[in-house]
Amino acid sequence: MQDAVHRAIETMWNHYAEPVSLSDLADAALLSRFYFSRVFRQVTGTSPGRFLSAIRLHQAKGMLRDSELGVTDISYQVGYNSPGSFTSRFTRSVGLAPTRYRDHARLRNFGPLPKAPASDPRRGTVVGTVHRRGVVPLRNVYVGVFASPIAEGRPVSWDVLGPERPRFQLHGLPEGTWHIRVAGLDGSDQEYGAQHRMLIGTCPSITVRGAQAIELDISLRHSSVFDLPVLFALPEFDCRDRAVMAGAC
Numbered sequence: 001m002q003d004a005v006h007r008a009i010e011t012m013w014n015h016y017a018e019p020v021s022l023s024d025l026a027d028a029a030l031l032s033r034f035y036f037s038r039v040f041r042q043v044t045g046t047s048p049g050r051f052l053s054a055i056r057l058h059q060a061k062g063m064l065r066d067s068e069l070g071v072t073d074i075s076y077q078v079g080y081n082s083p084g085s086f087t088s089r090f091t092r093s094v095g096l097a098p099t100r101y102r103d104h105a106r107l108r109n110f111g112p113l114p115k116a117p118a119s120d121p122r123r124g125t126v127v128g129t130v131h132r133r134g135v136v137p138l139r140n141v142y143v144g145v146f147a148s149p150i151a152e153g154r155p156v157s158w159d160v161l162g163p164e165r166p167r168f169q170l171h172g173l174p175e176g177t178w179h180i181r182v183a184g185l186d187g188s189d190q191e192y193g194a195q196h197r198m199l200i201g202t203c204p205s206i207t208v209r210g211a212q213a214i215e216l217d218i219s220l221r222h223s224s225v226f227d228l229p230v231l232f233a234l235p236e237f238d239c240r241d242r243a244v245m246a247g248a249c
Contacts, residue, residue: 004029005043045149058229064102093152093231117172124173124208128216138187143168152231198223
């Protein structure tokens with residue numbers, strides 16, 4: 001079934017600017033609509049519609065960084081019919097309005113993440129290790145807790161791991177079901193040249209009850225076609241200059 005989902009995701013990347021329906025994607029996958037939706041969620045962890053939306057916003061981030069197109073033009077070029085809807089969705093997912101995102105990206109300065117929640121005896125905590133076997137992060141590795149499988153919006157809790165720090169601590173988690181997502185950029189110049197490939201780590205969703213403490217081990221790996229783009233604005237992902245990404249941002 002992975003081949004079927006792969007075909008659908010390729011269709012999303014190739015036609016994100018167009019009105020792409022569930023039927024179009026199911027046809028590309030050579031599956032019925034009902035079966036396709038179920039299989040797609042099993043493989044990617046989210047729905048076809050959410051995946052397509054993530055691709056559109058990811059492409060919009062690139063256009064804001066690298067082109068002179070206005071926000072309205074970009075909204076149409078990534079498949080939105082309403083600039084207002086695009087701006088609202090972009091702001092909610094990326095954490096900055098499109099114009100502010102463009103300014104920060106061009107100044108190569110997103111600033112530090114806000115201070116993460118402190119330990120709270122009334123709330124849950126997740127601690128664990130990010131294993132980096134076979135991968136070399138460019139600089140930082142980001143660990144965040146999100147309400148959905150997509151790394152979008154401000155995380156509920158987060159930690160930033162440097163080269164010598166594999167352990168993370170995520171404090172202040174309310175009761176509920178959460179998704180832990182880990183992201184970094186590959187620093188292997190020999191393999192990828194100027195284009196840094198994303199490193200990601202995922203695990204099954206967790207359910208927090210009260211002041212519960214949860215221990216996790218997460219392996220960092222190279223991204224694949226089935227992995228969603230990181231939408232939340234992060235310095236290594238959104239500063240294009242290599243020297244900046246290596247230490248100045």
